[in-house]
Amino acid sequence: xxFTNLQEERKPIQVVIHPNWKCKELSRKNTVxxxxxxxxxxxxxETIRRTWGHPKMQSSYNFSLYFVIxxxxxxxxxxxxxxxxxxxxxxxxxxxxxxxxxxxxxxNWVPQSxxxxxxxxxxxxxxxxxLNFLKKINKDEQYLPDDVILGDCLPETKPYRLTTKFTVxxxxxxxxxxxxxxxxxxxxxxxxxxxxxxxxxxxxxxxxFEDVYVGIVAYKIGISxxxxxxxxxAMDKYVHSFFYRMCYNHSQS
Numbered sequence: 001x002x003f004t005n006l007q008e009e010r011k012p013i014q015v016v017i018h019p020n021w022k023c024k025e026l027s028r029k030n031t032v033x034x035x036x037x038x039x040x041x042x043x044x045x046e047t048i049r050r051t052w053g054h055p056k057m058q059s060s061y062n063f064s065l066y067f068v069i070x071x072x073x074x075x076x077x078x079x080x081x082x083x084x085x086x087x088x089x090x091x092x093x094x095x096x097x098x099x100x101x102x103x104x105x106x107x108n109w110v111p112q113s114x115x116x117x118x119x120x121x122x123x124x125x126x127x128x129x130x131l132n133f134l135k136k137i138n139k140d141e142q143y144l145p146d147d148v149i150l151g152d153c154l155p156e157t158k159p160y161r162l163t164t165k166f167t168v169x170x171x172x173x174x175x176x177x178x179x180x181x182x183x184x185x186x187x188x189x190x191x192x193x194x195x196x197x198x199x200x201x202x203x204x205x206x207x208x209f210e211d212v213y214v215g216i217v218a219y220k221i222g223i224s225x226x227x228x229x230x231x232x233x234a235m236d237k238y239v240h241s242f243f244y245r246m247c248y249n250h251s252q253s
Contacts, residue, residue, distance in 0.1 A: 001216065001219065001220050003174065004204050004205050004207075004216060004220070005203060005204065005205070006202075006203050006204060006205055009202050009203060010104070010201065010202045010203070012105065012108055013090045013091055013092055013101060013104075013105050014090065014091040015088065015089070015090055015091070015105075015109075016071065016089040016090060016091050017080065017081065017084050017087055017088065017089035018084075018088065019066055019084060019085060019086050019087060019088055020084055020085045020086075021064070021066075021085045021086055022113075023064060023066075023110070023113040023114035023117075029058065029062055029063050029064040029117060030062045030063065030117060030118045030119060030134075030137075030138055031062065031063040031064075031117065031118065031119040031120075031121055031134055031137070031138075031188075032063070032064050032065075032066070032110050032114045032117045032119070032120055032121065033053070033063055033064070033065045033066070033121045033122075033123060033129070034066055034067075034068055034088075034106040034109075034110060034120070034121070034122050034123070035048060035053075035065065035066070035067045035068065035123050035124070035125050036067075036068050036099060036102050036103070036106070036122065036123070036124050036125065037067045037068065037069050037124075037125040038069060038070070038072065038094050038125075039069045039070060039071060039072045039080060039089070039094060040072055040094075041069075041125055042079075042083070044125040044126060045067050045083065045087075045125060048065070048125065049086075051128070052128060052129055052131055053065045057131060061131045061134045061135070061138075062134065062138055063121075063134060064114070064117070065086060066086050066087070066088055067086055067087050067088065067125070068088050068089075068090065068102045068105065068106050069087060069088070069089050069090075069094075070089070070090060070091075070092040070093060070094040070095075070098065070101075070102065071089070071090075071091060071092065071093060071094065072093075072094045088105075088106075088109060090102065090105050097208045099184070099210040100206040100207060100208070100209075100210040100213045101206060102210075103122060103210050103213070103214065104198065104201050104206070106120075106122060107120070107194050107195075107197055107198035107201065108198050110191070110194060111191055111194055111195045111198070114191075115191070117191060118137075118141075118190060118191060119137060119144065119188055119189070119190055119191065120188065120189055120190070120191055120193075120194040121186070121187070121188040122186065122187055122188075123185065123186040123232060124184060124185045124186065126185075126234065127185045127186060127232040127233060127234055128232065128233045128234075129186065129231075129232050130230055130231060130232065130233070133188075133228070133231060137188070144188065144189070144190060145190070146190050146192045146193050147193055147196075147222065147223050147224060148189065148190075148193065148223065148224045148225075148226055149182055149187050149188070149189045149193065149214070149218060149223060149224070149225050149226070150182070150187065150188050150189070150226050150227075150228045150231075151182030151183060151186055151187030151188065151225075151227070151228060151231055152182060152183045152185065152186065152187075152227065152228065152229075152231050152232065153180060153181065153182040153183065153187075153225045153226065153227040153228075154180065154181060154182075154183065155180050156177045156178065156179070156180060157177065157178050158176060158177055158178070159173050159175075159177075159178065166209075168208070172207070172208070173207070178212050178215060178216070179215045179216055179218070179219035179225075180215055180219070180225040181211050181212050181214060181215025181216075181218070181225060182211060182214070182215070182225055182227075183211050184209075184210055184211035185232045185234075186231055186232040187211075187214070189223075193223060196221060196223070197214070197217055197218065197221075197223065200217050200220060200221050201217055204216070204217050204220065
């Protein structure tokens with residue numbers, strides 16, 4: 001994996017907006033969930049805030065939640081500021097192939113800002129997280145030890161070499177198979193593991209697919225990948241709209 005090494009250490013990306021909810025003040029929360037979102041995905045963020053990410057759910061299941069967003073051409077900065085209790089915006093262009101950069105910054109921010117928490121969980125804004133999973137790790141620390149990443153994981157897959165959006169050239173990745181990795185929709189690790197992963201990322205070239213990139217870095221430093229069934233569930237735009245309307249109507253009644 002030497003071809004992935006950077007010649008110079010990666011510098012942090014500038015933070016445009018910090019969350020008003022200070023993580024250290026919520027350090028009693030055992031798990032920090034970082035939701036990767038787009039600046040324009042307000043519906044998805046509001047759906048999460050009103051369903052599984054509601055403050056009451058955060059209290060019941062002992063977690064805190066933040067959204068990581070980048071910048072888009074037509075950003076309404078004032079509008080984003082209105083929801084910045086839980087938004088971390090970084091100075092990077094919103095792009096599918098920049099998701100790795102968001103993960104790097106999330107792994108950088110959480111250990112610094114939420115150092116008293118035990119677990120780091122990354123999730124996308126288009127899935128529904130099974131909160132019962134948190135009961136398992138809150139009840140038994142040995143369920144998820146250090147140097148392990150849990151999620152909906154794949155043992156070994158091959159890069160796409162055909163001409164598609166997901167094409168990977170031999171220059172980008174010269175091997176036949178990827179190392180084991182957990183799929184992008186969601187994965188969880190301890191904070192010490194997150195620190196180790198981020199430290200290695202500062203010396204590792206990014207890869208266009210965030211989940212594969214995390215797997216590559218984990219492989220380099222001996223972090224294990226372990227599959228967990230029923231971890232997250234897909235939630236398409238129609239489900240988002242349904243949940244949002246349902247929650248909004250309930251709040252108005």
